[in-house]
Amino acid sequence: MKPTILITGRDGQLGSELQLLHFSYPQYRWVFVDRDEMDLSSKDSIDAVFEEYKPAYFISCGAYTAVDKAETDRDMAEKINATAVGIIADNCKNNDTVLIHISTDYVFDGNGKTPYKPDEPTDPLNYYGLTKRDGEVLAFEKNPKTIVIRTAWVYSSFGANFVKTMLRLMSEREEISVVSDQVGTPTYARDLAKAIIKIILSDNKIYGTYHFTNEGIISWYDFAEEIKNIAGLTCRVNAIPSSQFPTPAKRPYYSVLDKTKIVEDYDVVLKDWKESLRNCMQILAPVT
Template identity: 60%
Template sequence: MTGKNGQLGSELMGIQMSYPGYRFVFLDRKDLDLSTLEGLSGLFEQYQPAFFVNAGAYTAVDKAESDKELAMSVNGIAPGKIAAICKQFGTKLIHVSTDYVFDGNGEYPYLPDHPTSPVNYYGQSKLQGEQAAMEANNASIIIRTAWVYSAYGNNFVKTMLRLMNERPSIGVVSDQFGAPTYARDLAIAIMDIIEKGAGHYGIYHFSNEGKITWWDFAVAIKEIAGLNCQVNPISTADFPTPAKRPAYSVLDKDKLKKDYDVQPRDWKAALKECMGYLERI
């Protein structure tokens, strides 16, 4: 799998001992540069993988607005090339995508077949990657996820903990709605799909259960950590960023539940587990 050092890759590395029947091969940028894919054929010839999890991506959402060529190479072009070689070798592809393929104007959880319309270049590049993968190999599995966090890397939970320990008060956006994803839960869901043979293809959605704002998320982090920082709700207009964010990105997960019996847990239960782990490391 790609993205060895990312949040999802790190979580998959962390749970691999629970799946002794599989041999895992984790790739970082030096093993496989997704902007060039040099050596991709050699890796497939060497390992003959039954499954390929493409968890690597260009994830700097704001930077993507100006670094378009690299974002498109990694997010938009590479998935199609990976899907094509998976088809050649009879490898089942699981490709990770994002809620940012939607415009955020919805009022109900987005179904996998809902029309896409990205509001930023990162979302545009990820959508092109989805399309390229499915065109090259329609026996691909694409999992869109949202608001990913974990004990690894940089993410909202770790940023909030740092700021709440540094400042008496902070402002957090309260008019964007979604559901967080604990990367460990996503890693387990991917292994559930693999263990069931990955026989259903197409686009799926995964996040933890719930509908909250970033402000709700921050308040829960504060409460679980027992911190005294005041968390003030602010509007998106009060916190301008180079890349626009979707105002609503709750994902409908019924297709994943039906096809693979994956049952996501409540977002707060997942958050408590992650923060408990953070306290121990």
């Protein structure tokens, strides 16, 4: 019988990219679920899916990702991002399942000056980050065969994301404003999906916390400018400080992640952010 890989967040950005790639790996049985099949707010639902599929690998992509809404919808954010992860990890341990859990740069406070290493202390600025950090802790407490991958600024040709929002706004308006004092690195979800598959295919699993983004250090303003340039749009992009764009949840000013560990342990190749952005935009709207 083929080993089963079970993926939550089927219709999210990462889940959708994994769906595109999985046909190239027929040696596995791939099962994609969303909230209809596995309700992350229900222990019974989680337990039932594990009982049915008994996966060899569990890729935890499903999450409560409404960062601002999490400030007030705290119970649900905690239930999905932390409590559910603990239940999943407990099931993984009982089934000898390798858990690959996706987390976020928001576990850090953003006051750093150099790229955050996986083993640095966490100190979330907002409630979303706090729940994701709690989920990481529970995953490792419950299941020794756990790999946590923190990522940041995720985009793809699927779902709602910064790239698609910028393309829409720039085509509708003569000028827009984008914050220039928040610095990080974008992540093309397809590149992350490929890295996850490479980890699964590895014969030498090393469990622990890893970071993955594309290469480069930019601001959201820089990101928007490059989107504009690739698309050949004429909209003016104004650089503004975060103070002019207040949000319910605080955002870290510095979100650059150190990816050395995932490169060394799993031989993952990192692409430059501009290359990956162009690859994604070729899918969204072919450019020359």
